[in-house]
Amino acid sequence: MTPAPPDTSAPARPAPLPVLEETDPVAAFWQAHREGREVALSTSGTSSGAPRVIVRSTASWVDSFDACAQRLQLAESSRFWIPGPLAATMNLFAACLATYVGARWSSEPDGCTHAQLTPAQLLALVEDGAPGRHALVAGDGLEPGLRRRAEAAGWRVDHYYGAAELSLVAWGHDATDLRLFDHVDAEVRNGVLWVRSPWLSRVPTDERGYASVHDVARLEGDHVEVLGRPGNATTAGATVQLAPIEAELQDHASARVVVVAVPEARLGEVVCCVTTSHDLRAIRAWGRTHLIGARRPRRWLVRDVLPLTPTGKIDRAGLVADILATDRHPHRESRRTGQDRREDQA
Known part of the structure; x- marks a missing residue:
């Protein structure tokens, strides 16, 4: 045909x-x-x-x-x-x-x-x-x-x-x-x-x-x-959405708050809150009272500056990489973002 x-x-x-x-x-x-x-x-x-x-x-x-x-x-x-x-x-x-x-x-x-x-x-x-x-x-x-x-x-x-x-x-x-x-x-x-x-x-x-x-x-x-975006963290077998946690913490912060998932050998990942503000203590206190279980950040960091992409957005992947690099070399100040040493576990 x-x-x-x-x-x-x-x-x-x-x-x-x-x-x-x-x-x-x-x-x-x-x-x-x-x-x-x-x-x-x-x-x-x-x-x-x-x-x-x-x-x-x-x-x-x-x-x-x-x-x-x-x-x-x-x-x-x-x-x-x-x-x-x-x-x-x-x-x-x-x-x-x-x-x-x-x-x-x-x-x-x-x-x-x-x-x-x-x-x-x-x-x-x-x-x-x-x-x-x-x-x-x-x-x-x-x-x-x-x-x-x-x-x-x-x-x-x-x-x-x-x-x-x-x-x-x-x-x-x-x-x-x-x-x-x-x-x-x-x-x-x-x-x-x-x-x-x-x-x-x-x-x-x-x-x-x-x-x-x-x-x-x-x-x-x-x-x-x-x-x-509904990024997730899987920590100790529980999956939590990061965006709602970030929004809730942001309501109680005077400066930018970023919530990311950071790899951790024992738990798989941990929820980490990073801010440039000096009100970390108040944010952490609110989180401990109102965020329960896996939704409560396990790590709380203050950075002098948050890393940015070439278009001026928060570089979340870069931030996680920098946290991990600082973990590997705890006595070396972060080159990408700066760190004022205020860091603790929840």
Whole structure:
């Protein structure tokens, strides 16, 4: 039997444009937009554990820009400081947003009215006494204490939660103040956030159009509290989720708290709480009273500085590696993060 000829009645969809491989990713994005092409964005895998390629329409960003610009009071006279690499989708998003409204953007802070920052970057600027700007903070949860501290120092702060696959999900002023973004529907199923919106990438969805990156969250009306990825620790045969423990401890801390699983020969892993704050004693006292069994951290550490990925997020894998390296050489100060020797078992 002679095979049927291929159907050529519909033109083939052009291949997505890998904008991050271009010399000017922002110009490449707008070229794809003019040509009606999708874009392919490669991620580093620093948060998910594995690099991946995300394909999306340019409209899934561009159609949200008016709402973003209005919230940020972004205009042609504005100048956006983006200190992080454009390989991070939140930074490319900010640069494309700036060009959309006719504003300039720069990797240098001089003369800038706005800044795209992670919480760690904002903290460093506030501690250094940098002049206040209008900060758009993303990439990690922004604790209310840092927001208040930044505002007291003259900053205006907006914060959003999103993911490379989902784009914008919720917007507010800190992690406790997030409301669903325009045209976003959300559900929490077995503790995990599912999202439906026009801003999704070409990502698998269920039969109702919902997608998930498996972040743990709580949802009341349009108010979203994102607890993070459901990383687990298996300790003495019990499996516990780390994200809810971190969120509970963060509520009682004045600075950033990170909860990680650290390998341990006898128990397999132990839950470890790491903070930069000087209120470790109060945090530990609260944990001993309110966290029971395997959910109670067995180790409590203070680090002068938490390690960051190249995009400004907390480097959890690097932090665990550094803890283990310090364990092997207990008399050598940590090279990656610093350590002030306050460490004990629960």
